[in-house]
Amino acid sequence: MLNHEILAATRRLNDYFLHRDSLYPSLEIRRQNLQQCAQVGSLRRLKRQEILEASRGRALVAVDGSRADYGGIYPYNVCAIQALARASTESEPDRLTDAAVYCPLDPKVYAEIKEAAARNRVEEAEAYRKLMGEKMAHMELKLAIKALQTIKPYMLMLDGGFLLFDRFPEWDELVAEALNLDCVLVGVIEEVATSELCSLTGLEIPGMRIYDREFLFGLLKPGEMAVVGGEKAIKRDYYTVFARMGSTPQAVACDFLPGQGEHLVPAMNLIYSLTPPQGRGIPAWLDLVDREVRLNKKSMESLIMNGLDPAVRERFFKSNRERRGL
Amino acid sequence: MQVVGKTNERDVWVASKDRPFRLNELLVVEGHSPETAVGEVVETYSLNPLVPLVDEGSPYLMGHEIVSTLRDFGYELERDTVYLGKIRVISELFYPVKTGSQARVPDFAEVADLLVQARPEQAMALGVILGTDTLDPTLPEELRGLAPLFEDGKVVQQQGVPFLLDYRRMQDYPHIGIFGGSGSGKSFGIRVLIEEFMKKRLPVIVFDPHYEMSFSDPLLPDLPPGFRESFDTAFRILTVGQDVGVRFDLLNEGDLCNLLGAVSPLSEAMESTARAVLMKNDSLATFAERLDNLIELMENNEADYRQEFFSRGSGPDREREWKRLKVLQNQVGQPASLRAIRWRLHSLKREGIFNQAGIARIEEGLRNRQVVVVRGSIRMLRVYASYVLRHLYGKRREYRDAMQKGQSAEGFPPFLVVTDEAHNFAPKGDHTSPSLREFREIAQEGRKYGVFLVLASQRPALLDDTINAQLNTKIIFRTVRSMDLSVISEETDLGREEIRRLPYLPSGYSFISSPIVGRTVAVRIRAAKTRSPHQDNPFDELAAMADARLGEFRAVLDKYLPLNETYLNDVLQELENRGIRMTRSEMDSLLEQMVERGELIKDDTSFVTVYRPARQ
Ligand SMILES: Nc1ncnc2c1ncn2[C@@H]1O[C@H](COP(=O)(O)OP(=O)(O)OP(=O)(O)O)[C@@H](O)[C@H]1O
Ligand SMILES: [Mg+2]
Numbered sequence: 020m021l022n023h024e025i026l027a028a029t030r031r032l033n034d035y036f037l038h039r040d041s042l043y044p045s046l047e048i049r050r051q052n053l054q055q056c057a058q059v060g061s062l063r064r065l066k067r068q069e070i071l072e073a074s075r076g077r078a079l080v081a082v083d084g085s086r087a088d089y090g091g092i093y094p095y096n097v098c099a100i101q102a103l104a105r106a107s108t109e110s111e112p113d114r115l116t117d118a119a120v121y122c123p124l125d126p127k128v129y130a131e132i133k134e135a136a137a138r139n140r141v142e143e144a145e146a147y148r149k150l151m152g153e154k155m156a157h158m159e160l161k162l163a164i165k166a167l168q169t170i171k172p173y174m175l176m177l178d179g180g181f182l183l184f185d186r187f188p189e190w191d192e193l194v195a196e197a198l199n200l201d202c203v204l205v206g207v208i209e210e211v212a213t214s215e216l217c218s219l220t221g222l223e224i225p226g227m228r229i230y231d232r233e234f235l236f237g238l239l240k241p242g243e244m245a246v247v248g249g250e251k252a253i254k255r256d257y258y259t260v261f262a263r264m265g266s267t268p269q270a271v272a273c274d275f276l277p278g279q280g281e282h283l284v285p286a287m288n289l290i291y292s293l294t295p296p297q298g299r300g301i302p303a304w305l306d307l308v309d310r311e312v313r314l315n316k317k318s319m320e321s322l323i324m325n326g327l328d329p330a331v332r333e334r335f336f337k338s339n340r341e342r343r344g345l
Numbered sequence: 346m347q348v349v350g351k352t353n354e355r356d357v358w359v360a361s362k363d364r365p366f367r368l369n370e371l372l373v374v375e376g377h378s379p380e381t382a383v384g385e386v387v388e389t390y391s392l393n394p395l396v397p398l399v400d401e402g403s404p405y406l407m408g409h410e411i412v413s414t415l416r417d418f419g420y421e422l423e424r425d426t427v428y429l430g431k432i433r434v435i436s437e438l439f440y441p442v443k444t445g446s447q448a449r450v451p452d453f454a455e456v457a458d459l460l461v462q463a464r465p466e467q468a469m470a471l472g473v474i475l476g477t478d479t480l481d482p483t484l485p486e487e488l489r490g491l492a493p494l495f496e497d498g499k500v501v502q503q504q505g506v507p508f509l510l511d512y513r514r515m516q517d518y519p520h521i522g523i524f525g526g527s528g529s530g531k532s533f534g535i536r537v538l539i540e541e542f543m544k545k546r547l548p549v550i551v552f553d554p555h556y557e558m559s560f561s562d563p564l565l566p567d568l569p570p571g572f573r574e575s576f577d578t579a580f581r582i583l584t585v586g587q588d589v590g591v592r593f594d595l596l597n598e599g600d601l602c603n604l605l606g607a608v609s610p611l612s613e614a615m616e617s618t619a620r621a622v623l624m625k626n627d628s629l630a631t632f633a634e635r636l637d638n639l640i641e642l643m644e645n646n647e648a649d650y651r652q653e654f655f656s657r658g659s660g661p662d663r664e665r666e667w668k669r670l671k672v673l674q675n676q677v678g679q680p681a682s683l684r685a686i687r688w689r690l691h692s693l694k695r696e697g698i699f700n701q702a703g704i705a706r707i708e709e710g711l712r713n714r715q716v717v718v719v720r721g722s723i724r725m726l727r728v729y730a731s732y733v734l735r736h737l738y739g740k741r742r743e744y745r746d747a748m749q750k751g752q753s754a755e756g757f758p759p760f761l762v763v764t765d766e767a768h769n770f771a772p773k774g775d776h777t778s779p780s781l782r783e784f785r786e787i788a789q790e791g792r793k794y795g796v797f798l799v800l801a802s803q804r805p806a807l808l809d810d811t812i813n814a815q816l817n818t819k820i821i822f823r824t825v826r827s828m829d830l831s832v833i834s835e836e837t838d839l840g841r842e843e844i845r846r847l848p849y850l851p852s853g854y855s856f857i858s859s860p861i862v863g864r865t866v867a868v869r870i871r872a873a874k875t876r877s878p879h880q881d882n883p884f885d886e887l888a889a890m891a892d893a894r895l896g897e898f899r900a901v902l903d904k905y906l907p908l909n910e911t912y913l914n915d916v917l918q919e920l921e922n923r924g925i926r927m928t929r930s931e932m933d934s935l936l937e938q939m940v941e942r943g944e945l946i947k948d949d950t951s952f953v954t955v956y957r958p959a960r961q
Contacts, residue, residue, distance in 0.1 A: 064410065070417045079418045108419030173418075292414045303411045304418075307425070321351040325444045 042224055049238055052220035057245040060284075062262060062291040070292070073285055077173035077202075078106040078113075079293075081305040082163045084155040084178070087314040089323045090336035093144035094123030097336060098151045099322060102158045103312040104166035107304060115166050117158050123147055124335070153186075160184045160193060167196045174203040174286060176305050181206045181257050181274040194276060203282045205290065206274035207305055211235065211261070213272075215253035231261075235270040239263040241296075244287055248280070258283055264291050265300030346448040348374055349429075354438040357384060359430045359448045365391055366430030368846075369476025369867045371459075373451045374432075374442055382442055383456050384432035386476065387842040393426045433840065435459050435864060453483040453506070462862060463511035465491055469541035470507050471534075471820075475854070475867035477505035493572055495853070495872035500569060508868040510818070512545065514861045518817035519792040522767075522808075523801035524833065525822025530853040531801045532557060534820060535765060536873045538799060539716055543579035548711040548760040550737070552730050554723040555765060557877040558582075560716075564876045574874050581710050585721035585729050589707055590700025593629040600732065604698070605689040607728035607779030618682040621673060629699050635670070636687050642670055643680045696725050704733055711737070711760050723769055730770060731780035734762065738787060738796055745794050759795025762787065767800035768807040781809060788815040806832045818859035820868075823850040839865050897925055898935050899944075906945075910954040 044052075053059065065073075084102035101118040121128050123143075136146035156179070163175060175197065177184065183206070184190055197204040210232070217229040239245060241263055248258035258275040260283065273290065275283050293302040301309075314322075323332060346361040359372065366389040374382040412422055434442060436459070453460075460474055470491040481504055491507040493500050515521075521538070525531045532555070539558065542549050551558050560576040583589045591604065598620040605611055605619060622635055642650050654667060677683060693699065710717035721729060740757040747754035764770055771784040787796050788811065800816065802808050806828040819837050824830055824847045834844050837858040843865060847856070858865040901919050905912065913932065920927050936956060939945040948955045 065414070067413070067417055070414065074418060076419075079415075079420075106419075107415060109424070110419075289414075293411060295411055303415060304420075317351065321444055324351060324441075 039227065042227065044222060046238065049220075049222070049234065052222050053216070053238065053245055055221070056216075056219045056251050057247045057261070059239075059243060059245045062242045062244055062264065063288050064292045065285075065288050069285075070289065073289070074173040076108075078108040078110055078170055079174055079176070079304050080104055080106050080163075080166050080170055080172040081176040081302075081308040082159050082166060082178065083305065083308045083312050084159045085309075085312045085314045086151055086155050087316065087319040088151075089319050093147055094129070095335050096147075097122045097323065097327075099314060099319060100151065100155045100158060101312060101314060102155065102162050103308055104162045104170075105304075105308045105311065106166070106170045106172060108170075110170055112169065115162055115169070117162050119154065119158065121151060121154065156183050157187050157189075160187055160189050164189060164193050164196060167193065167200060167202060171200055172202055174205060174289065176290075176302065177204070177206045178209075178305060178309065179206055180208045180254065180259075180272065181276075182254055185255070194278075197276065198278050203279055203286045204276055205286060207290075207302065208272040208274070209299070209301055211270060211272050213253060216247075216261075219247070219251060219253060232269070235261055237268040239270055241266065242291065246283065248275075248277070252277075260287055262287060262291070263300065264294040264296075264302075265298045266296060267299055269300065271300045346372065348442055348444050348446045348448060350444065352442045352444050354441050355434050357432045357434060357442045359386075359432055361428045361430075362426075363428075365389065365428045367476055369474070370479060371435075371451055371456050371476065372430075372432060372448045373455060374434075375447045375449065376443065381436075381455070382434050382438055383436045383451065383459055384434040384448075386430045387433045387840065388431035390429040391426055392429065393422065431842070433842075450479050453480040453485070456480070460506045460866075461488065461509055463509045465507070465509060467513060468509035468511045469538065469545070470509055470871065471537055471541070471857075472508045472853075472855075472868040472870040473503055473505045474508050475505075475869055481505055490571065492871035493569065494869060495564070498565075500565060500572060500872045503871075507871075508857065508866060510857075510859070511861060512541075512547075515797050515818075516792065516795075518860045520788060520798045520816045520818070521800070522805070522813065522816035522819040523799065523822075524803075524805045524819065524824060524829070525855070526803055526825050526829075528852055529822035529824070529850070530855065530870060531803070531822055532765065532877065533853060533873055534822070534855065534870045535763065535799070535801055536560075536875065536877070537870055539580075539763065540574075540576065540874055542761065543576050543716050544574075546579070546714040547716075548714050548758045549716040550707060550711065550733070550760060550762050551716060551718045552726050552762075552764040552770070553582075553718050553720045554726050554769075556720050557879065558718045559878045560875040562876050562878060564873050568874065572872075572874060576716075576875065578715075580716040580718060581706070582718045582720060583706055583710075585719060585725050586697025586700055589702050589704055589719065591698050591729070591732055592701060592703035593632070593699050594626065595703065596623070598623055600735075603735070603779070604693055604728060604732060605686060606777075607731060608689040608692045610777045611685075611689075612682070614679070615682045615685050618677050619686050621676050622683075622686070624669070629694065633687075633690060633694075635666070635673075636683055636690070638666075639670055639673055639677065640680050640683050640687070642674055643677075643683070693728070696722075696728075698725060698729060704736060707733060708737070708740075711758055714758065723766060726764075727770055727779050730764070731783050734780065734783040734787065738783065738791070738794070741794050741796055759797075761797045761799055763799040763801075765801045767802040767812075768804050771800070771809040771812050773807055773809050785809065785811055788812040805829050805836070818857065818861060821847065821856045821858065822854070823847060823852070837865070843867075895935055895938065898927070898932070899939070901925075907955050907957040910956075 082102065082104040084100060086098055086100040088096050088098040090096040098121045099118070101116065104115040106113045123129055123132055132143050132147045132150055135150050136143045139146060159177065163177060166172070167175060193204070212230070212232070214228055214230040216231045216234045222229070239261065244260050244262035246258060246260050247253055253259055254274065256277045258277065258280060260273045260275065261270045262273065263270045273287065275286070290302045293304055294300060295303060346359050346364070348357055349360045350358045357374070359366070366386045368386055368389055370386045372384055372386065374384065460477065465487060473492050473494060484506060488507055490503060492503045494503065523531050523534055539549065539551065540560065543560070559582060560580050563573060601623055602611060602616050602619055611619070622639065623632060638654065655663065707717050707719065719726070719729070719733070737760065741759065744754045744757045770780045772778050772781070775781070784798065787798055791797055800808070800812070805813065813832070813836055821833055821837065821839065824833060830844055830847060833839060833847070839856055839858055843856050853870045855868050855870060856865050857868050898920070901923065902908070902916060905916055908916070917927060917929065917932060936945065940947045944959055946957045946959050948957055
C-alpha cells in the first residue's frame with residue numbers, strides 16, 4: 020500500500036533538503052574554512068621497504084565486535100555479543116575471542132538495566148539497548164588490552180572512535196600499554212557522527228545544525244586527509260583525522276592518542292595503503308575481522324536453535340511477528 | 346572439520362580450514378546421541394572472505410596492492426580459505442545434528458553396515474562406491490580385488506569399497522533399469538551385470554539389437570591374472586531366423602494373431618478371419634495357400650475357379666479343402682481382411698521369423714542356466730520378444746502355479762530378461778507396440794514367478810510408465826535431456842544435488858538408487874572382463890581400410906613407373922585383372938595422395954604428365 024499523503028510528505032522533505040543545500044557555503048569556502056582549523060595533506064601508498072622498516076616484523080591487529088538479538092519486544096529478548104582480535108601474522112595465538120549472552124529476564128542483567136535507566140532517565144528498553152552496546156565496547160576494549168600484551172603489534176585498530184571506549188576504567192591501561200609497547204593505537208570510524216567541524220571552522224548557518232558528515236561530503240579529494248588536534252582537538256585531546264580513502268565522497272575518521280602524534284602520518288599512510296581504492300574506505304584488515312566476527316541473523320538463529328530448548332524458545336522468545344508467517 | 350550453521354537431521358554443513366571435501370566421501374559427526382551420525386558429502390565449496398562472491402551486491406575485491414601490503418604484515422590470503430561440504434546424513438537421526446560438533450573421516454568398520462549389505466559370494470560386484478578411497482586402508486581382505494576399474498585403457502586396482510548388490514533380494518524388489526545418454530556407459534554396465542549373472546549361473550535371456558553382447562573377447566589382451574575369466578560355456582548366441590524362430594506348426598490361433606498384429610495392428614474382423622482360416626497342423630505353406638485360394642474364390646466366378654482348383658490336384662484331401670474354402674467363404678464375407686492378413690504374413694516371412702528351429706535352443710540354454718543372447722534387428726526382436734516371452738513366461742507360470750496347487754508339471758527355471766533400447770520394446774503411449782503387453786505383465790507380476798527384467802534405455806522418458814515404476818533398482822548414468830532428468834527425479838530418490846550432477850558424470854559413473862541398498866549410492870562401474878566384438882574405433886577402421894586400398898594400388902603401380910598419363914588405363918586394366926575394381930577418379934585421388942605423401946613426383950613440365958618414383 021502506498022499512501023498518497025506519505026508520498027506528499029516525503030516530497031516536502033525533499034524540498035527542504037534542496038532549500039538547505041542552497042543555504043550551504045560553496046565547496047571552496049568550506050575548504051578554506053577547514054584549512055583554518057585542520058592540516059590538510061595528501062596520503063600516499065607506502066612502499067614495501069617502508070612498511071618493513073616501520074613494522075619490524077610486528078603484526079597488525081584489528082579488534083571488532085558484533086551483536087545480534089533474538090526474540091520479541093523487551094524484555095523477551097536475548098542478546099549475543101562476540102568480539103575478535105586478530106593478528107595479521109601467524110603468531111600464536113593469532114586470534115583472541117570473547118563472547119557473552121544477555122537477557123533482561125536474568126535478574127543480574129535486569130538490575131544493571133534498572134540502574135542505568137534510572138541514572139540516564141530513559142526507559143528500560145532504551146537502557147537495555149545502550150547497555151548492550153556498552154558491553155560490547157567493553158569486551159572489545161578488554162580484548163584489545165590482551166591482544167597488546169600477547170601479540171605486541173605494530174598497530175592496533177579499534178572499530179569505532181576513542182569516545183566509545185574511554186569511559187571504561189580499563190582505557191587507561193590500554194593507553195599505557197600502547198605507549199609502553201610503542202604500538203600505534205587507532206580508532207577507525209566508518210560513520211562520522213560528530214558535529215564539531217562547522218563551529219570549529221567558524222561556519223554558522225542560523226537555525227541549522229550541520230553534522231560533520233555533511234560538511235565533509237565531497238570536500239576532501241580522494242587520498243586526502245585533514246588532521247584536527249592539539250588546541251583545536253574536537254574530542255578530548257585526541258587527534259582526529261578525516262580522510263577520504265576510498266572512492267565514495269564520504270570521509271572516514273581515525274582517532275589517535277595525543278602521545279602518538281609522531282606516528283600519525285606514517286600510520287595514516289599505512290591505513291591508506293591497506294584500503295581498497297574502490298571500496299567504502301575501510302582498511303582491509305579491519306574489514307576482514309569485521310566479516311569474521313559478524314553475527315548475522317542466520318547464525319544468531321542457529322545459535323538459538325541449538326542452544327535453547329524448543330519449549331523455552333516458544334514460551335519466551337518466539338515473537339508473534341514470527342508466527343505471522345508472511 | 347566442524348558442523349556449522351543451521352542444521353537438521355538430514356542436511357548439514359561442515360567446514361574445514363585445512364582440507365577440502367570430496368564429493369561422496371563419508372564423514373562421521375561425533376558426539377551424537379545415541380551414536381555418531383554418518384553422512385555423505387553431496388556438495389563441496391571453497392571460499393575465501395576476500396575473494397568476492399559472485400552474487401554479492403557490491404563485490405569486495407581485494408586489490409593486488411592490498412594483498413601484498415597485508416603479506417608484508419605476515420598475512421597470506423590462503424590462510425582464510427574455508428572449505429565447506431554439504432552433508433547428507435545417512436544414519437537415521439531423530440534430532441538435528443548438533444551445530445559445532447566435530448566431524449572426521451571414519452574407519453571402514455564404522456560405516457560397513459551402510460556401505461556393504463551383502464557378502465561378496467552372494468552378491469554382484471558392480472563397481473566401486475565413489476568417495477570411499479579413504480576407507481581403503483581399513484578395508485577387510487575379503488572385499489578387496491572384487492572391482493578393478495578401467496582407466497585410460499588400463500585395468501587398475503580397486504581403490505575403495507566395492508558396491509555389492511544382493512541379487513537374491515530382487516525377490517522383494519524386482520527389476521533393474523539402466524538409464525543414460527549415448528556413450529554414458531550403459532552397454533558397458535549391462536556387460537558387467539551379465540558377467541555377474543554368468544558367474545552366478547543365472548538363466549538369462551538377452552535381446553541384443555546391437556549385436557554387441559558376446560563374451561568371448563577379453564577386455565584387453567593382457568588382463569591381470571586374477572581378473573581374467575572365460576565365459577565360453579556360460580553363454581550362447583542365437584540369431585533370429587537362423588538359429589531360432591517361430592515354428593508355424595506349433596502356433597495356436599492366439600499366437601498367430603499376436604504375430605500378425607505385431608506387424609501392424611489387427612481389426613476385430615481380421616482377427617476372427619485369421620482364427621477361422623488357421624487349421625490344426627497347418628504349415629506356413631498350407632496356411633498361405635489357403636489364404637490365396639480363398640481370395641481367388643471370393644474374387645472369381647465360383648464355377649471357373651472350382652475347375653482351376655481341381656485341375657491343380659484331386660483326391661479326398663482336395664475335396665475336403667474345397668469344402669473348407671466354401672465354409673470359410675461364408676464366414677469371412679469380405680476379401681479385404683484376407684488381404685490384410687496375407688501382407689502381414691508375407692512381411693513376417695520376409696523377416697525370416699518362421700523357422701523350424703523354434704525356441705528350443707533358447708529353452709535349452711535357460712535350462713542349462715546359461716545367458717542366451719538373441720540377436721536380430723530391432724523390428725524383428727520386438728515381434729520375436731513378445732512371442733518368446735509369452736512362451737517362456739507362460740511355461741514358468743504354469744510350472745509355478747501347478748506346484749502351488751500340488752500338481753506335477755514340467756519344471757522350468759526362473760530367469761532374467763535383459764534388453765537394451767527398452768523404450769522400443771515397451772514404449773510409452775503406444776499400446777499397439779507388439780511386446781509391450783509381455784513386458785508389462787512381467788514387470789507387474791514377474792516377481793511372483795521369479796522372472797525379472799533388466800531394461801536399459803537412453804530415454805527413460807519414452808519408456809512405458811507402468812514398467813518404469815516397477816523398476817525397483819535404477820542405475821543412472823550421465824543424462825542430459827531435461828525430460829529424462831525430470832522422469833529420473835520422479836522415479837528415483839536421487840536428490841537435487843545428484844540430479845544436478847547427472848549431466849556431467851564421466852562415462853561409467855552412475856548413481857544407483859535401490860531399495861535393496863536403502864539409499865542412492867554413487868558408483869563407478871568396474872572394468873568389464875570382456876568386450877564387445879565391435880569396439881574398434883571407426884576412425885581407426887577407416888584409416889586401416891584406406892591403407893589397405895592404397896597398398897593394393899601401389900603394388901600394381903610400381904611396375905608401371907615412371908608412368909605416362911596416357912597409360913593410366915593400362916593400370917586400371919591390370920588392377921581389374923587382379924580382381925580389384927577401381928574407377929578412374931579413385932585412381933586419380935590415390936595418385937594425388939601418393940604425391941602428397943612424397944612417394945611420387947608429378948612431373949608436368951612437358952605436355953604430358955608423368956609420375957615418377959620419388960626415391961633416386
Ligand atoms: N565403467 C566404465 N569404466 C571405464 N570406461 C567406461 C565404463 N563404462 C563406459 N566406459 C567407456 O565409455 C564408452 C561408452 O560406453 P557404452 O558403450 O557403454 O555407452 P552406452 O551408454 O551404451 O552408449 P549408447 O547409448 O550410445 O550405446 C565405452 O566404450 C568405454 O570406453
Ligand atoms: Mg550402448
